[in-house]
Amino acid sequence: MDLAALLEPLGLACREAGEAIRAVRRRGFDVAHKGDLSPVTEADHAAEAIILAALARHAPGIPVVAEEEAAAGRIPDLADAFFLVDPLDGTREYVRGGDDYTVNIGLVVGGSPVLGLVLAPEQGRLWAGIVGGDAWVEEAGGTREPLRVRVPGERLTVVASKSHMNQATRDFLAAEVPEAELVSVGSSLKFCLLAESAADYYPRLSPTSEWDTAAGHAVLLAAGGRVDAPDGSPLGYGKPSFLNPGFAASSGWRGPLLAPYMPD
Incomplete structure (x- = not known):
C-alpha cells in the first residue's frame, strides 16, 4: 500500500467533509443523542458519508470502522489493516458553537496507527503524517510546514x-x-x-x-x-x-x- 499516495486524496476528502460540517452549522441543525447519550447531528452523518465514499475509491477493500456506522451496529470484519474514522470529533463543542472540533481519518496496521489526517474546519488547518515518514500541517491557503515535537522546557x-x-x-x-x-x-x-x-x-x-x-x-x-x-x-x-x-x-x-x- 502506497501510504504517501493516500494523503492527497484523503486530505481533500477531509476538507470536503469540513465544508459540509460548516454548511450544516450555517443553516442550523437539530441534535439527537445516541445510546451512550453523546450528541449526533446531520453534520456528523454528512461528513462520514463523504469520507466513506473517498475511502471506497482510494483504498478499496480495506475495512473502515466509522463512528456513526459503528453506533448503528455496522462494524466490518477487521483485517490487519483498517481505517478508523471520526467524521466530527468534538460534537459537543460544535453544538455549543465552539471552533475546536475536527475531522479525523486514521489507518491502523498490525494494531498500530501508521497514517493520520486531522482537519480543523474552522481554522482551515490540516495536520497529516505517516509514521516513519513525513508529518506536516497545511494552512487554508495551501502552504505546508513540517511538524516536529519540541524538547520540553523547565515548565511543561x-x-x-x-x-x-x-x-x-x-x-x-x-x-x-x-x-x-x-x-x-x-x-x-x-x-x-x-x-x-x-x-x-x-x-x-x-x-x-x-x-x-x-x-x-x-x-x-x-x-x-x-x-x-x-x-x-x-x-x-x-x-x-x-x-x-x-x-x-x-x-x-x-x-x-x-x-x-x-x-x-
Whole structure:
C-alpha cells in the first residue's frame, strides 16, 4: 500500500467533509443523542458519508470502522489493516458553537496507527503524517510546514479535554505535574498541539473510542512523539468495543504512569 499516495486524496476528502460540517452549522441543525447519550447531528452523518465514499475509491477493500456506522451496529470484519474514522470529533463543542472540533481519518496496521489526517474546519488547518515518514500541517491557503515535537522546557505545557475533565485527571495533574501550564482544548487538536511544538503532554484518564485517537496518534508519532497506555506500553488498536481506557501522549518523553490514578 502506497501510504504517501493516500494523503492527497484523503486530505481533500477531509476538507470536503469540513465544508459540509460548516454548511450544516450555517443553516442550523437539530441534535439527537445516541445510546451512550453523546450528541449526533446531520453534520456528523454528512461528513462520514463523504469520507466513506473517498475511502471506497482510494483504498478499496480495506475495512473502515466509522463512528456513526459503528453506533448503528455496522462494524466490518477487521483485517490487519483498517481505517478508523471520526467524521466530527468534538460534537459537543460544535453544538455549543465552539471552533475546536475536527475531522479525523486514521489507518491502523498490525494494531498500530501508521497514517493520520486531522482537519480543523474552522481554522482551515490540516495536520497529516505517516509514521516513519513525513508529518506536516497545511494552512487554508495551501502552504505546508513540517511538524516536529519540541524538547520540553523547565515548565511543561499540558493539554486536557474541555468536555471530559474528571477528578482522576485533576488528581494526576496535581500529584505529577503541579507546576505545569494547563491548556483546555477540545477534540483531537490536543495531539496536534504536541505535534507542532505548542505543548508537551496530554494525559487522558477517561475513556475514548479508538476513532477519537487514531488519526491524531499517527500524526504525533510521525512528528516524533509517543502515546502510551496507562501501564506504559504503546497504545494499541483493535481492542474490544474499540475503547481506550486511558493514555498519555507526549512530545517524545515518557511521563509518569497513569495506572495508579485510573478510576476503578
